[in-house]
Amino acid sequence: MVNDTINKSERIESLLYQKPNSSIAGFPLRLTLYNLAKENADSLYYDWLNRKPNRRKNLAKILSNKQVDRLSESFIVSGMSNFLKKTGEAPVLIDPKKVENSKRRLKTYYENNGFFNVTIDSKIDSIGKRKGKVTYSINSGAQFKLDTITTEIKTPVLDSLYNLIENESLLKSGDPYNLNNLNLERERITKYFRNSGAYKFQVNNIRYTVYDIKNPNHKLNTVVKIENQSVKKGDTTVTVPFKLYKINSVNIFTKNLSEKEVNRINDSVSYKDFTIYSDGKLNYKPKALTNTIFINKGDYFSDLNKNLTTRSINNLQTFKSQTIEYVEDPEDENGLIANVYLLPRKKYTWAPFVDFTHSNIQDFGITGGMSFTWRNIFKRAEIFQISAKGNIGSSRDLANPNNTFFNISEYGGDAKLTFPRIFFPINTTSIIRKEMLPTTQMSFGLTNQKNIGLDKENFTAIINYNWRPKDDTSMRLDLFNTQFIRNLNADNYFNVYRSSYNRLNDLSHIYFTNPGPGDFDEQGNLTFDGADNFIEDVVTGQTILSPNDTDYKSIRSIAERKVRLTENNLIVSSNFTFSKNTQNGILDNTFYAFRAKIESAGNVSSIIARQVNEPLSDNGNRTLFGIEYAQYVKSEFDYTKHWGFRKKQSFAVRTFAGIAIPYGNANSIPFSRSYFAGGSNDNRGWQAYSLGPGSSGGINDFNEANFKLAFSAEYRFNFFGDLYGALFADAGNIWNVFDNVEDEKYTFNGFQSLQDIALGTGIGFRYDFSFFVFRIDLGYKTYNPGKEMSERWFRDLNLSRTVLNFGINYPF
Incomplete structure (x- = not known):
């Protein structure tokens, strides 16, 4: 009671030394579990064992005397009780000493907030059998x-x-x-x-x-x-009186690692206003070191400059440790000498690794590989890294006629060169200052993967710049981001996209009136070659179907999709990403994060294609290296907000919007740049790639489009210990817009298409292992836009239609 008013604020309750047993919806679950445990379960076992003289003897005939004694430590005898005690919560007993300590703490809190005449009384009452309550009566008085x-x-x-x-x-x-x-x-x-x-x-x-x-x-x-x-x-x-000190000199000491670790100064270099010392030949260009130092000769002493220097040196990832000390200059009573001591990391490192993964496509995977790092490669703190990795995985979503567990594989290699500065022909220091910790990365990669059955080969080449204008803000500019994708097994398309094949197979028995040898197998089903021949007959007008027929449109749509997903892609793009995250440490659960990205592809390719003048494709589009290059503009916005509440509770929301518009040389977006909906990090009422586009009902195996809206909200709470729960709602969908898809079920047609936004709700469980969180979410289709209007709400809310999602860490 505070001034005769009941007060249950978290801040006040946190000051009490004693709190009631925890409860869930008013029920003391952990206390109940604790009370179910037996006290001294092992002693009770021996009492039972010795109650009859022959009981031990008879048990020893079946087991042995030693095993009879070991039963007292077994899970059946004492293990269950120990588990219940560990999981449960012991009864909280009222302690008058703790009550007095709580009163003193409350008094201090109110006095620290200006209530100097506060008085606090306490009263212990009985409220039932073996239960009591403590009432604190606080008369705060006036606030000063x-x-x-x-x-x-x-x-x-x-x-x-x-x-x-x-x-x-x-x-x-x-x-x-x-x-x-x-x-x-x-x-x-x-x-x-x-x-x-x-x-x-x-x-x-x-x-x-x-x-x-x-x-x-x-x-x-x-x-x-x-x-x-x-x-x-x-x-x-x-x-x-206090004095203001200036920096009279700055010394940098580098230590060359050796077996004996002997630190002897036998080399020094003066560069501008810095002196660099080394215990051997200096392995760094002077500018590479001085660029990281914000402590300058002639400046006043500043903790800010010291902290900037520490961050800048750490950002190099070249030195194992650094120490900055200040010494008063014996020749100047108002002067300081700044000494910066740097201990380099090993120049060469080799690191093998093994990892277990889970993703929207891959249910379970094992990844292994190795990386080699060469630091200070050009003596300006650059880092060169090469790596190779391989992956095998399992997916239930993919075609798997032989029922092979590991039906996904991938191998490849990468090379990355990092410069601790902006590597550009024009000087950018007036725009991107060195305190923004700029870096330049050049990376190249080649992978060969067998994942969605088309077995892709992927080559990437990226030049990007990263810098941080503020502690909570980062920016990234991809000057060039080139991706070349080649399908190695395009003939396997209908084995992967089974729904498309099944649709064609059904229609072929109606309209394929002139099949050739090998178009059907012995069971009367279309072969994969027969499926292609059937499509060609329909599109070229050799069947009774006309372009206005629904079945004709369906077959043509399947054909266009097959061409799109089996075509090779050449994407040469540039993009800019802005990110802001206000979280202050891992314990901060009230913060927001925002990310915005804009990307443009095909402009450079278009200029080059006009110069080389390669033959046009069958679609009449320009090509490079015999491939139609992608051309589009794309933008994304992602906002996440978290609110922390008392007793390990929080509420989080996420909003996402993204659109990719093809133009010029393209009328669609490459599959790798398109959007999908559903999955453990999206709308959890649907499996990945199974939602949308629009109200189409997700009839394809891998549904994707070029426009996406998504919104998620999640209330998180603690059950007990490291076990947490969540109630969530996910809304959103994908649509086609400004591309070659015309079916209104698939396209976004203004505000009326917002009725296609799907809603998935459910409950989740999380276990916090400290270094990661394991997550299980049970999702349900609350509003399904793929059904008729009268059947969209609440038709899938039953256990038999639960969508089970597994994940690592929180979804957002």
């Missing part, structure tokens, strides 16, 4: 507020510095007294002083004098006091 705020600063240079930031003070006249604000103001002043040269200034050099001016309005006068610096001279302590 700040009135006049003055300063007493003994050091003149600090007084001048304070005057520059006085208007930004966190202490305002009329605000309630708050100890936390006083501490934050001390930290603010200290930070500014230390970034302005006050090398020896510490936060405890600031004190407050707060006194009651004895008026009925409960006003407080506050004095910010900053005394002079205390120094020892012999056996006495005297006070002297």
